[in-house]
Structures are given as structure tokens and as C-alpha cells.
Amino acid sequence: MPGLLDLLTEDYQSGEALARHLGISRQAVSKEAKRLLAEGFPVEMSREGYRIRPGTPLPHLFHPPGRLGRPYRYLGRVGSTQDVLRAWAEEGAEEGALVLAEVQERGRGRRGRPWESRPGESLTFSLLLRPTLPLSSMGLLPLLAGLALWRAVGVGGIKWPNDLLAPDGRKLAGVLLEAKAEGEEVAYVLLGVGANVDWAPEGAAALREFSPLSRREVLSGFLLHLESLLPLLESPETLLSLYREASYTLGRRVRVQTPKGVVEGVAEAILPDGSLQVEGVRIGAGEVALVSPLRTGESDP
Structure with a gap:
């Protein structure tokens, strides 16, 4: 049997209509909406009724475009x-x-x-x-x-x-x-x-x-x-x-915190294994901070 979340769309529906679909009272619809909200679900309530926040990927509103995203x-x-x-x-x-x-x-x-x-x-x-x-x-x-x-x-x-x-x-x-x-x-x-x-x-x-x-x-x-x-x-x-x-790192001066200490210099290359090369030093893992500023619009697809 469907619950309230299964019936919500991005358009407001009245409590009366939802109650009729669910076979419960309007008061029960209101109580369930508040429970869902407390659980983190972005249910929106107004004088117009109930809806899910637009853009929410509810299962009945979200249709994965390929094989990923299922189940x-x-x-x-x-x-x-x-x-x-x-x-x-x-x-x-x-x-x-x-x-x-x-x-x-x-x-x-x-x-x-x-x-x-x-x-x-x-x-x-x-x-x-x-x-x-x-x-x-x-x-x-x-x-x-x-x-x-x-x-x-x-x-x-x-x-x-x-x-x-x-x-x-x-x-x-x-x-x-x-x-x-x-x-x-x-x-x-x-x-x-x-x-x-x-x-x-x-x-x-x-x-x-x-x-x-x-x-x-x-x-x-x-x-x-x-x-x-x-x-x-x-x-x-x-x-x-x-x-x-797409890189905002290559060619830019960076500071990298690695397990062996800090490496600072120009990010020169991405190596074949995915690691980063900075001033000739190979970095397989670390936290990068950009030292030189970005230019607006750089690298946008």
C-alpha cells in the first residue's frame, strides 16, 4: 500500500485528495507529513496542500538515464x-x-x-x-x-x-x-x-x-x-x-600536505597512475591548496 511519500509530486495536492487516496483522515495526512519532515524529507506544506520540494529525486520522479542508479x-x-x-x-x-x-x-x-x-x-x-x-x-x-x-x-x-x-x-x-x-x-x-x-x-x-x-x-x-x-x-x-x-591544479602553484610533509611548487603533470607531480615530486595522496588565484570562467565545460 502506498504511503504519503509515494503520492507526493512537485505540484501541491490538497489534504482532502491525499486522504482519499490513502484511505485516512486529513488530520492523519497532516501528522504523517510532519513525521516525514522530521525525518529529513523535504515535504512542503501550505494552504494549497502538500508537495515535495521541486528537484527532489523521489523514486517515482527520478528515472536514471542508464544502467547506473538502479536499484x-x-x-x-x-x-x-x-x-x-x-x-x-x-x-x-x-x-x-x-x-x-x-x-x-x-x-x-x-x-x-x-x-x-x-x-x-x-x-x-x-x-x-x-x-x-x-x-x-x-x-x-x-x-x-x-x-x-x-x-x-x-x-x-x-x-x-x-x-x-x-x-x-x-x-x-x-x-x-x-x-x-x-x-x-x-x-x-x-x-x-x-x-x-x-x-x-x-x-x-x-x-x-x-x-x-x-x-x-x-x-x-x-x-x-x-x-x-x-x-x-x-x-x-x-x-x-x-x-x-578540467583541471584547476595543473600549471598553478600549489601547497600539498602529504603523509611525508608539505610539498610546495608548480603542479606540473598528472602521471599515468593518476598521481600528481609537483616540482618533480610524485604525490599519490595529499591535500592540495591552490596558492595562485583562479581566473573567472576558467575550465568551464
């Missing part, structure tokens, strides 16, 4: 989408499985940093991949994911390896990649994405400042571009050529 779990409040998807992957979920949550109580970004978001205004999801890759090729996947996100959003550029920056250098979105290995092979990859669409924490940027894209449109675009780019893991030079075009 799909849309949730309200969770610990983190990465943890939910990991449990699902261990149960045998197929490649393309998607978990999206409106509220993450333990949302995290790269290097364990907390990721701030707001229900109905931020986009936080995790996607399951089961690539047939040796562990040695994993370094290219974060770059590919960042490239897919850049293409989906259509503004800004990529700070190595996969932070999406606005044209003025503020952070728009990020990607967290976690993988499980079995021997020398990759069993599965959890690709977590956080994007500031209609809201951003202090110091970051919201996509709405630069583009009218909705959360649902960003999600669809990311899945479509990721699917089209995945075969390039077999053609690293083609992938790296495309990545270089």
Missing part, C-alpha cells in the same frame, strides 16, 4: 550513505545500486572530515561499482569520478584529485572513494558524492549561484557521464587528456 534507495535520516551502501554491497547488491539520503548524521568527506548538508538543498549519495580492475589501476577512478561530476555540473574546475571548485575557487562538491579488495582485485567501490546545490556551508559555494540545475538534474547528469567515462579506465591517456582540460 535505488531514497532515505531520510541515516548515519552515512557510505555505510548504508557498504552493508547493501555485502548483501550482494549489483553494480549501479544507489543510496541517497536527505540527512547524514555522520556524513564524511575525504580524510575523514565531516560533510555538512541540508535536506532538500544538498545532494548526498553513494553509488556502488564493481569494476574488473587490478588494485594498481585504482588511482584513475577518483579522477574519472571528478571528471563526471564536473561535466554534470557544467561550471568550475577540478582540484586534484576530485574536488569540484566554483569559478572563484570555493568548493562546490567532492567525491569520497572507498574500496574493498580481494587479493589483488577490487571487489567493489563505494563512490560517495556530496554537492552543494541550493545551499552551502560558510566559505563554500552553492551551484545555484552559477546554474539553475536541480538536485535531480545533477544526479542524472553525474550517473550518465560516469557511465560514459568508465570505459576510459582501459584507455588511461584519453582519460587523463580529458581530465587535464
Whole structure:
């Protein structure tokens, strides 16, 4: 039997009509709407009735453009989408499985940093991949994911390896990649994405400042571009050529915090394994800070 969430659309519907469809009272509809709101679902209530916030990827309103994004779990409040998807992957979920949550109580970004978001205004999801890759090729996947996100959003550029920056250098979105290995092979990859669409924490940027894209449109675009780019893991030079075009890092003076200390200098190249070269030093992992300023409009797709 459908619940209230299954009936909501982007147009207001009266409490009377919804009550009739659900076989409950108008008071019960109001109570359920408030419960959903408390759980993080962006239900909007007014004198006109009830609706879901426009752009919300409710399962009956979101239609993945390809094979990625199926099956799909849309949730309200969770610990983190990465943890939910990991449990699902261990149960045998197929490649393309998607978990999206409106509220993450333990949302995290790269290097364990907390990721701030707001229900109905931020986009936080995790996607399951089961690539047939040796562990040695994993370094290219974060770059590919960042490239897919850049293409989906259509503004800004990529700070190595996969932070999406606005044209003025503020952070728009990020990607967290976690993988499980079995021997020398990759069993599965959890690709977590956080994007500031209609809201951003202090110091970051919201996509709405630069583009009218909705959360649902960003999600669809990311899945479509990721699917089209995945075969390039077999053609690293083609992938790296495309990545270089989107880079806000190459040719710029940077400061990188690495496990061995700070490296500062000009970012010279992206190496075949996806690592960054700064003043002749190979960096496989680290936190990049751009020292030289950006030029507005640089690298927009």
C-alpha cells in the first residue's frame, strides 16, 4: 500500500485528495507529513496542500538515464550513505545500486572530515561499482569520478584529485572513494558524492549561484557521464587528456600536505597512475591548496 511519500509530486495536492487516496483522515495526512519532515524529507506544506520540494529525486520522479542508479534507495535520516551502501554491497547488491539520503548524521568527506548538508538543498549519495580492475589501476577512478561530476555540473574546475571548485575557487562538491579488495582485485567501490546545490556551508559555494540545475538534474547528469567515462579506465591517456582540460591544479602553484610533509611548487603533470607531480615530486595522496588565484570562467565545460 502506498504511503504519503509515494503520492507526493512537485505540484501541491490538497489534504482532502491525499486522504482519499490513502484511505485516512486529513488530520492523519497532516501528522504523517510532519513525521516525514522530521525525518529529513523535504515535504512542503501550505494552504494549497502538500508537495515535495521541486528537484527532489523521489523514486517515482527520478528515472536514471542508464544502467547506473538502479536499484535505488531514497532515505531520510541515516548515519552515512557510505555505510548504508557498504552493508547493501555485502548483501550482494549489483553494480549501479544507489543510496541517497536527505540527512547524514555522520556524513564524511575525504580524510575523514565531516560533510555538512541540508535536506532538500544538498545532494548526498553513494553509488556502488564493481569494476574488473587490478588494485594498481585504482588511482584513475577518483579522477574519472571528478571528471563526471564536473561535466554534470557544467561550471568550475577540478582540484586534484576530485574536488569540484566554483569559478572563484570555493568548493562546490567532492567525491569520497572507498574500496574493498580481494587479493589483488577490487571487489567493489563505494563512490560517495556530496554537492552543494541550493545551499552551502560558510566559505563554500552553492551551484545555484552559477546554474539553475536541480538536485535531480545533477544526479542524472553525474550517473550518465560516469557511465560514459568508465570505459576510459582501459584507455588511461584519453582519460587523463580529458581530465587535464578540467583541471584547476595543473600549471598553478600549489601547497600539498602529504603523509611525508608539505610539498610546495608548480603542479606540473598528472602521471599515468593518476598521481600528481609537483616540482618533480610524485604525490599519490595529499591535500592540495591552490596558492595562485583562479581566473573567472576558467575550465568551464
